[in-house]
Amino acid sequence: MELQIGIVGTGWFSKVHGDILAALDGVKVAAVCGTSLPKAESLASRYEGSKGYDNLADMLDGTKLDAVYLCIPPHAHGTIEAELIDRGIPFLVEKPLGAELDIPLDIYSRLQASSKPLIHSVGYHFRYKAQTIKLKELLEGKTVGMVLGCWMGDMPQVAWWREQSGSGGQFIEQTTHIVDLLRYTAGEVEEVYASYANRVVHEQYEGVSVADVGTVTLKLKSGAVANISNTCVLPAGVGEVGLSLYTDQGILSWSPDLLEVSLSGEKSTFRIEDNPYRAENEAFIHALRTGDTSGIRSDYGDALKTQRVTWAALESARTGKPVQINNI
Numbered sequence: 001m002e003l004q005i006g007i008v009g010t011g012w013f014s015k016v017h018g019d020i021l022a023a024l025d026g027v028k029v030a031a032v033c034g035t036s037l038p039k040a041e042s043l044a045s046r047y048e049g050s051k052g053y054d055n056l057a058d059m060l061d062g063t064k065l066d067a068v069y070l071c072i073p074p075h076a077h078g079t080i081e082a083e084l085i086d087r088g089i090p091f092l093v094e095k096p097l098g099a100e101l102d103i104p105l106d107i108y109s110r111l112q113a114s115s116k117p118l119i120h121s122v123g124y125h126f127r128y129k130a131q132t133i134k135l136k137e138l139l140e141g142k143t144v145g146m147v148l149g150c151w152m153g154d155m156p157q158v159a160w161w162r163e164q165s166g167s168g169g170q171f172i173e174q175t176t177h178i179v180d181l182l183r184y185t186a187g188e189v190e191e192v193y194a195s196y197a198n199r200v201v202h203e204q205y206e207g208v209s210v211a212d213v214g215t216v217t218l219k220l221k222s223g224a225v226a227n228i229s230n231t232c233v234l235p236a237g238v239g240e241v242g243l244s245l246y247t248d249q250g251i252l253s254w255s256p257d258l259l260e261v262s263l264s265g266e267k268s269t270f271r272i273e274d275n276p277y278r279a280e281n282e283a284f285i286h287a288l289r290t291g292d293t294s295g296i297r298s299d300y301g302d303a304l305k306t307q308r309v310t311w312a313a314l315e316s317a318r319t320g321k322p323v324q325i326n327n328i
């Protein structure tokens with residue numbers, strides 16, 4: 001049976017997911033919902049037989065869908081997920097879960113209260129990378145002492161990103177991938193302390209309310225400590241993204257394209273070409289077809305733990321005090 005998928009959002013990432021879905025056997029991008037009909041129809045025209053809508057309820061009433069993808073800015077979450085949960089329609093939602101914490105907490109409680117478990121997935125795609133799987137394998141039997149991570153780059157040129165209320169800021173919107181990877185490889189976070197500042201970007205563009213530099217110290221439940229820093233002051237095309245784990249047996253340094261390992265005096269590198277977005281989509285589609293969700297590596301409850309940490313960092317930067325994750 002051909003699966004009918006709807007997409008909410010008509011931007012860059014809707015197209016990335018839509019193109020992957022359209023190339024999978026037995027999967028059809030059947031409908032697209034945007035903030036305007038011309039934008040929705042324009043994206044829908046990429047996919048054979050797909051229909052555009054400018055309203056979620058109209059899309060759900062007008063096309064029978066097996067699942068919906070949410071590729072919308074952080075500030076736009078809430079009512080869309082609530083409607084899908086009410087109607088019992090599975091969904092894949094892009095990270096982050098929201099610009100703050102209140103809406104993700106509400107959606108999670110709605111998911112828990114629904115009469116039967118709803119298949120869903122969250123777009124933390126680094127979890128599907130072969131390098132990440134290798135990293136987790138190599139970490140077995142080693143004690144992590146500390147971890148250093150970063151997301152150093154330029155400012156994405158979409159209007160909502162530069163507004164605090166639109167994106168939640170870089171640590172919540174972008175560096176969340178690295179926080180999620182820290183949790184996935186080194187375990188849960190107990191406490192965070194953050195310092196943020198505005199150095200450059202607010203003088204380059206109108207209406208910037210997000211910090212453009214930040215450093216966050218994290219204490220882990222295991223006793224390990226970590227620092228994850230980020231900036232968006234760099235010129236386009238310059239930057240680095242990664243996570244390095246310092247263990248009793250050596251260093252494991254992960255970046256999106258490379259895993260470098262220096263263990264017991266021996267150095268090795270792993271560069272595995274793969275498409276984690278495709279793997280993420282295949283796991284979700286497999287779950288829709290079979291009910292087997294074991295291939296989904298990030299569900300809402302787990303992603304909410306990452307959102308708690310990134311939001312706690314924002315709260316710490318606002319108050320100047322450490323924030324205990326259990327207290328929020």
Ligand SMILES: NC(=O)c1ccc[n+]([C@@H]2O[C@H](COP(=O)([O-])OP(=O)(O)OC[C@H]3O[C@@H](n4cnc5c(N)ncnc54)[C@H](O)[C@@H]3O)[C@@H](O)[C@H]2O)c1
Pocket residue numbers: 008009010011012013014033034035071072073074076094095096123124125158173
């Ligand atoms: N996992 C990843 O690697 C990855 C990569 C890129 C983007 N993303 C995430 O995907 C999301 C979308 O990013 P993007 O780059 O496509 O942004 P974008 O600005 O290109 O597109 C966002 C779209 O959402 C639409 N939109 C806004 N409010 C809406 C609403 N209330 N209802 C319906 N549509 C609405 C906009 O009109 C726009 O079409 C973001 O959360 C981003 O973090 C994830």
